[in-house]
Amino acid sequence: MRTPFRLNKTIGEAYDMxxxxxxxxxxxxxxxGHLEVPDGGFDxxxxxxxIEAVKxxxxxxxxxxxxxxxxxxPTLARLNDVLxxxxTLAAPVSGR
Structure with a gap:
């Protein structure tokens, strides 16, 4: 189980994220399972x-x-419900 999270700003192509x-x-x-982890981890x-993973x-x-x-x-609300x-799975982060 993962802890729900909050967003500071909207995520989307037309937004300053x-x-x-x-x-x-x-x-x-x-x-x-909606986003593949790149070889070097996420940045x-x-x-x-x-954006494609959100879709x-x-x-x-x-x-x-x-x-x-x-x-x-509604997307963040549902994401937090599912999380x-x-x-819990640990997705690698760049530089770690």
Missing amino acids: DLADALTAKQALADL EYPDRPL SFQRAEGLAEDGVMKPDG KTSP
């Missing part, structure tokens, strides 16, 4: 694979598939 949010979201989405920079999660959960995750939105009941 928070670097810590991007890293936390990448790790959570990888833990749930904190928002990228296309992050993959949204599709799997029957949410609007827009690639956007807002601090108080609460899933086993």
Whole structure:
């Protein structure tokens, strides 16, 4: 089980994303099988694979598939619900 998390800013292509949010979201989405961990581990920079992973999660959960995750939105709420009941997996982070 993973601890739910909060976002400081919205994650999405048209948004100025928070670097810590991007890293936390990448790790959570990888833990749930929606994002492949790169050879060197994750970095904190928002990228296309992050947005595609958000869309993959949204599709799997029957949410609007827009690639956007807002601090108080349905995608983050559902992600946290799923994380609460899933086993903890450690996704590598770049530099660790």
